[in-house]
Amino acid sequence: xxxxxxxxxxxxxxxxxxxxxxxxxxxxxxxxxxxxxxxxxxxxxxxxxxxxxxxxxxxxxxxxxxxxxxxxxxxxxxxxxxxxxxxxxxxxxxxxxxxxxxxxxxxxxxxxxxxxxxxxxxxxxxxxxxxxxxxxxxxxxxxxxxxxxxxxxxxxxxxxxxxxxxxxxxxxxxxxxxxxxxxxxxxxxxxxxxxxxxxxxxxxxxxxxxxxxxxxxxxxxxxxxxxxxxxxxxxxxxxxxxxxxxxxxxxxxxxxxxxxxxxxxxxxxxxxxxxxxxxxxxxxxxxxxxxxxxxxxxxxxxxxxxxxxxxxxxxxxxxxxxxxxxxxxxxxxxxxxxxxxxxxxxxxxxxxxxxxxxxxxxxxxxxxxxxxxxxxxxxxxxxxxxxxxxxxxxxxxxxxxxxxxxxxxxxxxxxxxxxxxxxxxxxxxxxxxxxxxxxxxxxxxxxxxxxxxxxxxxxxxxxxxxxxxxxxxxxxxxxxxxxxxxxxxxxxxxxxxxxxxxxxxxxxxxxxxxxxxxxxx
Numbered sequence: 001x002x003x004x005x006x007x008x009x010x011x012x013x014x015x016x017x018x019x020x021x022x023x024x025x026x027x028x029x030x031x032x033x034x035x036x037x038x039x040x041x042x043x044x045x046x047x048x049x050x051x052x053x054x055x056x057x058x059x060x061x062x063x064x065x066x067x068x069x070x071x072x073x074x075x076x077x078x079x080x081x082x083x084x085x086x087x088x089x090x091x092x093x094x095x096x097x098x099x100x101x102x103x104x105x106x107x108x109x110x111x112x113x114x115x116x117x118x119x120x121x122x123x124x125x126x127x128x129x130x131x132x133x134x135x136x137x138x139x140x141x142x143x144x145x146x147x148x149x150x151x152x153x154x155x156x157x158x159x160x161x162x163x164x165x166x167x168x169x170x171x172x173x174x175x176x177x178x179x180x181x182x183x184x185x186x187x188x189x190x191x192x193x194x195x196x197x198x199x200x201x202x203x204x205x206x207x208x209x210x211x212x213x214x215x216x217x218x219x220x221x222x223x224x225x226x227x228x229x230x231x232x233x234x235x236x237x238x239x240x241x242x243x244x245x246x247x248x249x250x251x252x253x254x255x256x257x258x259x260x261x262x263x264x265x266x267x268x269x270x271x272x273x274x275x276x277x278x279x280x281x282x283x284x285x286x287x288x289x290x291x292x293x294x295x296x297x298x299x300x301x302x303x304x305x306x307x308x309x310x311x312x313x314x315x316x317x318x319x320x321x322x323x324x325x326x327x328x329x330x331x332x333x334x335x336x337x338x339x340x341x342x343x344x345x346x347x348x349x350x351x352x353x354x355x356x357x358x359x360x361x362x363x364x365x366x367x368x369x370x371x372x373x374x375x376x377x378x379x380x381x382x383x384x385x386x387x388x389x390x391x392x393x394x395x396x397x398x399x400x401x402x403x404x405x406x407x408x409x410x411x412x413x414x415x416x417x418x419x420x421x422x423x424x425x426x427x428x429x430x431x432x433x434x435x436x437x438x439x440x441x442x443x444x445x446x447x448x449x450x451x452x453x454x455x456x457x458x459x460x461x462x463x464x465x466x467x468x469x470x471x472x473x474x475x476x477x478x479x480x481x482x483x484x485x486x487x488x489x490x491x492x493x494x495x496x497x498x499x500x501x502x503x504x505x506x507x508x509x510x511x512x513x514x515x516x517x518x519x520x521x
Contacts, residue, residue: 022048076112
């Protein structure tokens with residue numbers, strides 16, 4: 001009788017079939033790896049707690065399915081070094097493909113004695129602190145899983161093409177530096193991400209989603225990554241109660257293009273959207289003086305439904321655009337002023353952008369553009385104009401030589417100023433200094449041009465002059481709230497250029513308005 005010397009690989013295998021105990025005490029890494037190397041196409045991880053003392057490496061064509069309450073955690077007593085993770089894809093000179101990770105709790109165990117971030121960020125052999133790492137994978141699927149207790153990045157991705165992530169949760173009661181949720185490095189493209197949530201307060205303690213086409217590759221979190229384009233990705237339903245930053249778009253030399261964000265709702269301590277090109281990071285990537293035209297390539301970035309609020313009283317504007325962009329749209333924007341911890345801080349900051357940068361907002365009508373004359377227009381009813389350090393007073397209160405008539409010792413009853421970032425004048429929405437009643441709102445041919453006057457409590461009256469003709473949003477007798485939109489900055493009346501003339505009176509007498517501006521800043 002002939003003997004069959006060939007046995008085809010099993011299609012399904014449990015890690016317990018290979019010796020895993022799941023008791024939280026034994027090192028189950030060897031049993032996991034035997035299962036992963038067996039050739040089985042589907043590896044099951046039953047309910048249990050699995051201590052892992054060495055990196056798990058997943059081969060092409062593998063589906064790893066864990067029970068919802070299966071906890072796989074990084075051993076805290078095993079020293080870590082560069083290249084160690086809880087789980088990563090196996091090295092393959094031809095590239096990995098068709099990997100699925102479904103279910104389970106993948107725990108970085110940041111309280112572990114050896115699971116600490118080294119003090120030297122630039123140690124070439126240092127452990128990255130990353131929980132799940134995927135590099136060079138085509139057709140990657142992550143579904144219904146929780147990543148917990150990361151030391152740095154929860155999930156690190158580089159050079160992936162064709163991916164689908166669904167129902168991803170991030171959880172940790174311990175705050176650690178650089179706890180990104182989904183961290184995309186260079187050359188990631190063609191993917192869909194649905195339903196990502198930070199389910200513990202304070203997480204993620206950095207970016208919920210980071211698209212870092214460029215970064216400092218000598219830092220320990222970024223060792224073995226590459227810079228390169230990030231493109232063709234749709235994100236739907238992002239949630240966090242109190243993360244550090246919701247979305248980072250980091251581009252200096254590499255392009256981030258064709259990115260869609262739909263249904264984003266979160267609280268953040270710093271930024272809702274951060275495109276500052278890492279200018280303020282501990283390891284900046286360039287010097288502004290070397291790039292007078294700005295840096296970054298953001299192309300066709302679109303938000304449909306962005307509902308945000310700040311969760312910390314001190315902090316920057318919620319949306320920071322300091323990268324060149326060709327087509328950056330935010331539709332359906334809402335800022336929850338009831339829950340917002342810093343409602344008087346502007347929503348939007350735009351700096352260091354070149355001609356052609358565009359930011360569009362339909363609900364709140366944002367349109368920032370820098371045409372050939374290096375002036376820009378914004379239609380954003382926020383307090384951008386009064387942000388500290390950006391409202392440049394071009395003509396102070398008091399006696400001066402009149403800029404139009406040349407008259408010496410002419411008394412200037414207010415201050416003139418505009419929003420200036422060093423190269424670009426930004427015309428913006430003009431907002432009420434404080435609650436009050438509109439006394440005057442006119443398109444005038446006089447020296448004040450189009451202007452608004454508001455009476456406030458305590459005998460105070462504020463006046464806003466040279467607004468754009470036809471832009472008024474209020475009428476005499478109307479009640480306006482603090483920060484309410486009055487109109488758009490312009491150059492009507494007797495003016496040498498677009499600016500706001502802002503003045504204050506106390507009991508009918510002019511007073512220096514600068515202290516009142518400082519209250520808002």
